[in-house]
Amino acid sequence: MRVIIAAAGTAGHINPGLAIANKIKKEEKNSKIIFIGTTRGLENDLVPRAGYELKTIDAYGLSKKITLENIKKTIKTIQGFKEAKEIIEKFKPDVVIGTGGYICGATIWEANKLKIPTMLHESNAFPGKAVKMLAKKTDTIMVSFKDAIPRIQTKNNVVFTGTPVKTQKKEYTQTEKNQILKNAGLKTDKPVVLIFGGSQGAKRINEAIVEIIKQKANEEYQIMWATGPKQYEIIKEKLEEEKISINNVKNSKIVPYIYNMEEIMNVSDLIVARSGAMTITEIANLGKPSILIPLPNVSHNHQLYNAQVLEKIGAAKIILDNELKYENLQKTIMEILQGNKAIEMGKNALKASTKDAESKIYKEIRELVDEKGKKKC
Numbered sequence: 001m002r003v004i005i006a007a008a009g010t011a012g013h014i015n016p017g018l019a020i021a022n023k024i025k026k027e028e029k030n031s032k033i034i035f036i037g038t039t040r041g042l043e044n045d046l047v048p049r050a051g052y053e054l055k056t057i058d059a060y061g062l063s064k065k066i067t068l069e070n071i072k073k074t075i076k077t078i079q080g081f082k083e084a085k086e087i088i089e090k091f092k093p094d095v096v097i098g099t100g101g102y103i104c105g106a107t108i109w110e111a112n113k114l115k116i117p118t119m120l121h122e123s124n125a126f127p128g129k130a131v132k133m134l135a136k137k138t139d140t141i142m143v144s145f146k147d148a149i150p151r152i153q154t155k156n157n158v159v160f161t162g163t164p165v166k167t168q169k170k171e172y173t174q175t176e177k178n179q180i181l182k183n184a185g186l187k188t189d190k191p192v193v194l195i196f197g198g199s200q201g202a203k204r205i206n207e208a209i210v211e212i213i214k215q216k217a218n219e220e221y222q223i224m225w226a227t228g229p230k231q232y233e234i235i236k237e238k239l240e241e242e243k244i245s246i247n248n249v250k251n252s253k254i255v256p257y258i259y260n261m262e263e264i265m266n267v268s269d270l271i272v273a274r275s276g277a278m279t280i281t282e283i284a285n286l287g288k289p290s291i292l293i294p295l296p297n298v299s300h301n302h303q304l305y306n307a308q309v310l311e312k313i314g315a316a317k318i319i320l321d322n323e324l325k326y327e328n329l330q331k332t333i334m335e336i337l338q339g340n341k342a343i344e345m346g347k348n349a350l351k352a353s354t355k356d357a358e359s360k361i362y363k364e365i366r367e368l369v370d371e372k373g374k375k376k377c
Contacts, residue, residue: 001020001024001028001031001032001094001095001365001366001369002004002031002033002091002092002093002094003021003024003031003032003033003034003093003094003096003097003365004033004034004035004036004087004088004091004093004095004096004107004111005017005020005021005033005034005035005036005097005098005099005288006035006036006037006041006051006096006097006098006099006101006103006104006108007035007036007037007043007047007098007099007100007101007103008036008037008038008041008043008059008100008101008102008103008265009038009040009041009042009100009101009102010041010042010100010101010350011046011278012100012123012278013040013041013099013100013101013123014037014041014043014047014099014100014276015046015165015278015280016034016098016099016100016121016123016163016164017099017100017121017146018046018047018050018052019164019165019166019357019358020099020121020164020361020362020365021033021035021050021052021156021357022050022095022358023164023358023359023361023362024052024362024365027362027366029264032091033052034052034053034054034087034091034346035047035052035053035054036054036055036056036057036084036087036103036107037054037055037056037057037101037103038056038057038058038059038101038103039056041101044056049279051053051259054123055087057080057084057087057103057106057107058076058077058079058080058083059077059080059102059103059105059106063251065206065258070217075342077102077105077106077359080106081106081109083106084106084107084109085110085113085114085281088107088110088114088116088199090109091286092199093111093116094117094369094372094373095116095118095119095365095368095369096108096111096116096117096118096119097118097119097120097121097365098118098119098120098121098130098134099120099121099129100122100130101130101201102130104120104130104134105130105133105134108134108137108138108351109134109137112134112137112138114267117139117368117369117372118134118137118138118139118140119138119140119141119142119226119364119365119368120134120138120140120141120142121141121143121144121161121163121361122141122142122143122144122148122152123144123277123278124144124145124148124277124302124303124305124306125144125145125147125148125151125277125305125306125308125309126148126300126301126302126306127143127148127151127152127300128299128300128302129150129299131152132152132153133151135153135154136153136154138156138157139368139372140157140159140240140364141154141157141158141159142158142159142160142161142360142361142364143158143160143161143248144157144161144162144163144277144281144357145160145277145280145306145309145352146160146276146323147305147308147309150165151171151307159360159364161354161357161360161364162281162306162355162357162360163277163278163281163354163357164353164358164361164365165278165281165285166262166266167261167282167283167285167286168260168262168265168286169266169285169286169287170262170263172266172267176265177192177267180260180263180264180266181267182265184253184260184264185206185211185253186222186224187222187251188357189294190220190221190222190251191220191221191222191269191270191337191342192222192224192267192268192269192270193218193221193223193224193269193270193271193272193333193337194222194224194225194264194265194268194270194271194272194273194309195209195223195224195225195226195271195272195273196225196226196228196258196272196273197227197228197273197274198227202231202274202279202293202295203231204293204321204324205224205273205274205293205324206227206228206231206234206235207326208324208325208326208329209223209225209326209329210235210238210239211325211326212326212329212330213239213244213249213252214242214244215326215330216250217326217330218251218252218330219251220251220334220337221251221269221270221306221333221337222251222253223249223251223252223253223254224252224253224258224264224268225252225253225254225255226255226256226257226258227254227255227256228256228257229256229257231284232254232255232256235254251287265282265286265288266286268288268365269289269337269342270288270289270290270291270333270336270337270342271283271288271289271290271291272290272291272293272333273290273291273292273293274292274293274294274295274303275292275293275294275303275304275306275307275318276295276303276306277297277302277306279353280292280307280309280310280352281357283310283315283316283352284310284315284349284351284352286349287346287347287349287350287352287353288346288349289315289316289336289341289342289345289346289349290309290310290315290316290317290345290349291316291317291318291319291329291332291333291336292307292310292317292318292319293318293319293320293321293324294306294307294318294320294321295321296320296321296322304320306319306348307353310348310349310352311347313349313351314344314345314348314352315345315346315349315351315352316345316347316349317332317335317336319332329357
């Protein structure tokens with residue numbers, strides 16, 4: 001099978017594409033897979049690092065405002081459609097799959113014109129512009145959350161598959177769990193609240209946590225906190241102003257980035273995070289209670305819709321970014337950790353989990369390619 005995957009911009013778009021590519025390779029070792037992206041996004045690092053060829057085209061989000069910069073972007077994007085067509089015609093794929101980013105518009109559009117089977121994977125609970133624009137021109141739309149289905153104009157070709165993620169639930173023995181905690185510099189006798197805001201960190205979340213530490217409010221729990229590399233030095237300085245060393249904070253371990261995130265998520269008792277699609281999927285698959293602070297000012301406010309997937313089944317509490325203060329965050333943490341609340345919320349989170357997303361997606365790909373192949377014959 002020959003496959004083109006269009007994925008660009010953020011890890012939330014690229015990692016599902018890589019997971020799909022890896023599954024295809026696992027099932028069909030002789031398959032040929034290339035990616036189409038831009039020259040600006042994380043795909044330039046992640047795709048070659050995973051061992052796949054990356055072809056780049058020009059693609060931009062278009063604005064209704066008439067400015068010289070927007071006119072230039074529009075011209076480049078039109079050129080990107082031609083570039084996508086050339087790549088597709090030369091590679092001759094059996095299927096073209098889009099997993100997110102502006103890149104999907106040109107790639108899926110041109111593949112459709114060339115009568116090549118097309119698929120889109122939508123990670124968010126509120127579908128993005130690409131899915132809305134291309135819904136009727138795409139053979140199969142795969143969604144991560146069932147909540148997304150009513151928000152897509154065409155229903156006939158929409159399939160619930162979930163999002164493929166690396167992080168999976170592990171059943172550690174108490175000895176194994178204790179060793180992971182000790183290796184992370186944590187105690188074994190206090191609940192762990194894991195806090196992160198994505199690879200870039202989250203300024204508002206970080207400010208609230210600094211205040212919790214200053215007020216010594218986390219006496220009954222310990223914090224495992226990934227600040228993000230860009231925020232780490234800022235937080236270090238803020239703590240030093242209070243005569244607190246970042247390497248010696250009581251009941252807290254503060255790091256720029258957590259490299260063994262799967263292990264740490266599994267041994268944590270509560271997660272405080274943004275609500276990107278992959279984070280929501282990981283929290284659900286692990287069966288963890290969470291406090292979610294949706295990132296504001298994103299398209300269609302999709303992080304709020306993602307968070308509501310877990311909130312409405314009693315698996316998460318939502319605090320809006322502009323309402324986040326150390327007082328309400330501390331209060332919510334304590335409410336969840338007391339009694340059996342955390343256990344109940346964790347069980348509820350599992351109700352939103354998806355098993356074998358890669359297998360479901362591969363099945364849809366194979367069925368589409370086989371069906372279109374029969375029609376050609």
